[in-house]
Amino acid sequence: MADSNGSMDGRGRGGPRCIALVGPFQSGKTTLLEAILARMGAVQRQGSVSAGTSVGDGGAEARAHAMSVEANIASVDFMGDTYTFVDCPGSVEFLPEMRGVLPAIDAAVVVCEADEKKVPALQLVLRELEERKIPRFLFLNKIDSGSQSVRDTLPVLQPASRVPLLLRQIPIWKDGIAVGYIDLALERAFIYQEHAASRVVEIPPDERDQEKEARFSMLERLSDHDDRLMEELLEEVEPPRDRVFDDLAHELRDGLAVPVLIGSALHGNGMLRLMKALRHEAPGMAQTLARLGVPAGGDPLGHVMKTIHTAHAGKLSLTRVLRGGFQDGAVLTNSAGDSGRVAGLSRLMGQTAQKVPVAALGDTVALGRLDMARTGDALSAGKPAKPLPAPPLPAPVLALALHARDRKDDVKLSAALQKLTDEDPSLIVEQNTELGETILRGQGEMHLRVAVERLSSKFGVAIEAYPPQVGYRETIRKAANGVRGRHKKQSGGHGQFGDVVVDIAPLPRGEGFAFIDKVTGGAVPRQYIPSVEEGTRQYLRRGPLGFPVVDVGVTLTDGSYHTVDSSDMAFQMAARIAMSEAMPACQPVLLEPVLSVQISVPSEATAKANAIVSSRRGQILGFDARDGWDGWDVVQALIPESEMTDLIIELRSATAGVGTFCAKFDHLAELIGRQADQIVASRQAAQ
Known part of the structure; x- marks a missing residue:
């Protein structure tokens, strides 16, 4: 028997599901989670992000800044199955939270809106899903406030996705307001009702032509991978509804298309249709394990999605059970071979935790007090297991x-x-x-x-x-020859005596420090030569300008000693005296570290990025298209480290929050003039 949406009862059921809610910043992910919880009866009424009453974003920092700053977890029961939703932050600064969650999920709902400015941010999110081959729906949110048709919106959003966006629903407009939608697979119309199930109606007569055209476009796209459907379309034969749904599920699970659903999370519109799409089309545990390459047989296995330290319950490891099951008191081993005993299992609902006795296959639970567990770990009830593949974390900025x-x-x-x-x-x-x-x-x-x-x-x-201090260095421009350093002290008994003569010379940039012994005739005994070098190195830790000295060569040419009073310490002191006498006269100069920087930005912001580099005393080496990223460029530049402090803030401001960079040390460059004088004066005052 078909259910009310035309799908066969039980199709696609695969036990507990884990679904990530992802998307650009302020697209409405947390509001969508709240709407799902309310519509499924998990909470009595839909909370509000702005009012601080939502299940998600319950932490103090999220409430204070009115934004998601960490992944939030909540579960609902729907038609006999449990669905755990992980609401991931949308800001690029918190995207690593999403990366810990994604490896073990069944599917993702990408929440977005009809805003061209957010397409680069949408591309960042979709790229993460594409590279992991995670099945994904796109939920076009805020349909009630849209200013253009959905069919016009899709070409705007399509550049963010490397696979086609497949429109599944079209809105019904009345007086410029979306009052409902037509489901193209079901061929049924629904009228929205505030925070309630939509009401089924006949397709309005003035919408029939648009519905037929949109449905044909959907079926035509599906026929690219279904020859039988292609033949039926050519022969103008209406395909069976069940096979259309089978094709939709196939395209989703194989990553051939991204189904697009519409709704309004704020008003609770479109929630039931979204849940039914997840139930009937999203993969179950068996298909997820096949995608991940995890064998079905073997020791109980879980993936740590997130780590939480709590005031009362201690450390919690949010874990998806990928094989077998876990229970309280079980001994688990992490990927490195370290073991720990589970002290309690809990199901999380935002900031609250409910104890559960066991965790079965597919469940997402918090395991208590596993000190050895880390985010990304594979936890096994037997031998250590390899963690699920995960990309490296982004470089800090x-x-x-x-x-x-x-x-x-x-x-x-x-x-x-x-x-x-x-x-x-x-x-x-x-x-x-x-x-x-x-x-x-x-x-x-x-x-x-x-x-x-x-x-x-x-x-x-x-x-x-x-802000951290910059690692300035100093060097010299001029040599000094025959500089004597003598340390002599007599205070009764054995005294102290050390006498050295050194030549000091600048070295090519990057050579560091060189010490050469050219003493002849035993003027400085062999056992004291290392002490002279050590005393020289001690002085170079802070030169005449107040910074570590680099690219200097010191040659020991002569000296003298006392058979009784000479010592290692005396020759160290003599070397330091010689250096302190000579270095100020060697024209010391300040060196600043210069970094090699790769800046990644949307192409329309490349000119802005170049201007930012130039304003920071940077040297632009060139730019090119970002490999594998349509509509992005990479700017290569050299920028002084002192100019990097808030580069990311200005860069993000110029790129709607998506620009980023990676940097590494390149070389030391001379810094002269007023800025150098200010830096030296500041360092000497501090010392």
Whole structure:
């Protein structure tokens, strides 16, 4: 028997499903989740993102900034199956959250709107799904506020997808307002009702021609991979409805097309049709495992999608069960071979957790207190298993130096940073021992702002944050020969005596430091030569301008010693004295690090990117089309490190939030003039 939507009962059922809600920033993903929860009866009424009453975005930082800053999880029951939805942030700064979730999901719903400015952001999201061959629907949201027809919108959105967008529904307009839709597969019309199931009506007479044309376009696209359907279309034979749905499911699961559904999450319109499409067309667990290459037989297996540290329950590892099942107390082994015992299983609904006794195949649950588990791990009840393939995390684009406001919290800060990076692997912590700074690197201004807020609100460490110092160096332009350094001290008993003569000369850029021993006749005994080199190196850690010295050669030519008073320490001091005497006269000059930068932007923003580079004392080396990315360019440039501090902020502002870059050290360049004088004066004042 066919159900009310014309599909056969039970088709496509595959047990618990896990569906990712993804899409550009502010496309309405969290509102869609809320609408699904309300429509399926998982919550009593639909909450609001703006009012802070939604199940998703329940964290303090998400509420404060009115945006998703981490993946949110909630589940519903629909027609006998459980559907777990993972609402992923849309901002490019938080896209790594999505990357942890995607490997183990069955399908994705890409939420977007008819906004040409958001096409590059949509392309970023779709590319992630395409590369993993994840089946995906596109939900065209905010249909109630659209200013152009859906059929006109699809050509605008198509450049974001490498496979065709397949229109499944067309809106019914009345007085410029979308009041319902026609389902092209069902050939039925529905009138929206606020936060309720749509009402079935006859297709309006003035919409019939448009419906027939749109339906034929859909069937024509399906016939590209169905010869029998092609013959029926040529012979003007109406194909059976069941086979149309079979073709739709086939195209979705094989990545041949992206079905496009329409609705309004804010008003709860289109939710039931979306859920039925997921039920009948999205792959079940068996098909997902086949796509992932995970054998059905073997030890119980799970994929860690996300790590959460809570105040009361400790560490939670959100895990999708890919094989077998888990229960409380089970001993699991991660990919590295480390084991731990599960201390409780929970099903998450936003910020709340409900204990469950077991987790079956396909379930998505939080496993308690597995300290060895990391996001991306494969957890096995037997031998260690390989984790699911995942792309490398994006390179960080912004950095902050941190320290605890209260020095007694230094140890606490270290532990908090470890938990923070455990939750969010795209955050990177580095210790700059030379400058004595703890550096936190991330994906942008908001990403780091949220991280600092969490250190305070979640982990109880008040933080001072500021831009990191630049790793300036200094070198010399002029040589100095025959410079003597003598250390002599007599204070009763054995004294101290060391005497050296050195030549100092600049080296080619990038040569570093060279020490040459040319002493003859034993003027400096062999056992003290290493001490002279060590004393020289000690001085070069901070030269006359206050910075580490590079590209300098020092040659030991002569000296003298005392049979009783000479020592390693005395010759170290003598070398430092010689260096301090000679270096100021060698025309010291400041060197600044220059980075090689690759900037990726939509093509229409390339001119803006070039202007940004030029305004930051950068040198443009050229630009070319981004390989494999239609409508994108890569700008190659050299930019001083001191100009990189807020580059990503300006770049994102000029590219509707999607521009990015990667950078690496290229060379040291001389810096002179007023800017160099200010840098030197600032360093000397600090020291």
